[in-house]
Amino acid sequence: MFAGPFSESILKRALENQLIQIALHDIRAYTTDRHHVCDGTPYGGGGGMVMKAEPIARAVETVLAHPAGWTLPPQAAFVDLPPWNENAPAVLAADVPVILLTPQGRRFDQSVALELSQHSRLALICGRYEGVDERVRSQLVSDEISIGDFVLSGGELAAMVVVDAVTRLLPGALGDALGAHQDSHSAGTDGLLEGPHYTRPHNFRGEAVPDVLLSGHHAQVARWRREQSLLRTLERRPELLAVAAEKLSKADRDFLSAHGWGSAQEQ
C-alpha cells in the first residue's frame, strides 16, 4: 500500500538522499499467538472489530527501542526478540511523538506539518477496523491526527499524507529552495492561497497569458501576483483572510475592500 507514494518524486528522492528514513512495520508480526490475531470483538457487544492493544504496544515499544530505520528481520517472529514486559509500559523517548491517525484527532494542516517536521523521529500508528483499543490511546499515544472530516478505511492513506507534507518541509527536500516556502497555506505566502501560474504556450485555445507576466517588470509582477493571491483567497477561502489579517499591508486591504472584502463579512 505504501510502495507507490514512497517510490515517486519528492519522497523517492528524499529517501535516496537519506534525508528521511521510512520503516514500515506490520503489527501482525508482533502477535505471539499462532494465528497472529490483531483484533477482537468489542466488549459490551455491537458490530465491528477492535484492534488489540498488545500487538500495537509490542510493535511501538520494540521499534522505538531500536535505532530509526530498524525493522523486524523478514520472517522473524516477535518471540525471537529481546524480552518485552507484558505488564509495564516501556519508557518512550519524550521527543518522539507517537501519533495515532484517526478521524477523531486534531486537524492536520500546514502548521501541524511544520511542527512535526521539527522532530527527528515520528511514530505513526495506522488504525484499521472500527477502532483501536482505548488503552492504546491512554498508554502509548501522545498525539492523534485527522487529515480531514471524512472517514477513510484505515490510517494508512492519512499516514502517507502526513509523511509527504512533512518531508517536503525538510531543508533540501525540494529542488527549488524557495518551493515549500511559497506554497499555499505556508507562512511564506502569509497564509494566503497561491495565485495562477502559466507556462508556454503564450496562447492556449484563445486564452493568452496576462500581459504583466511578459512585461519583465519585477515589481509589477510581484504586485500582480500578490493581488491574484488575495483575490483567490477572497473568492475561495475568505476565512483565511481573517487569519492572515495582520500580514496584510494597507495596499492589500484597499485592494480587498475594492473587491468587496468587509461588506460581505458584515452581512
Ligand code: ADE
Ligand atoms: N483514519 C480514518 N479516517 C481518517 C482520517 N480522516 N484522518 C486520519 N486517520 C483516519
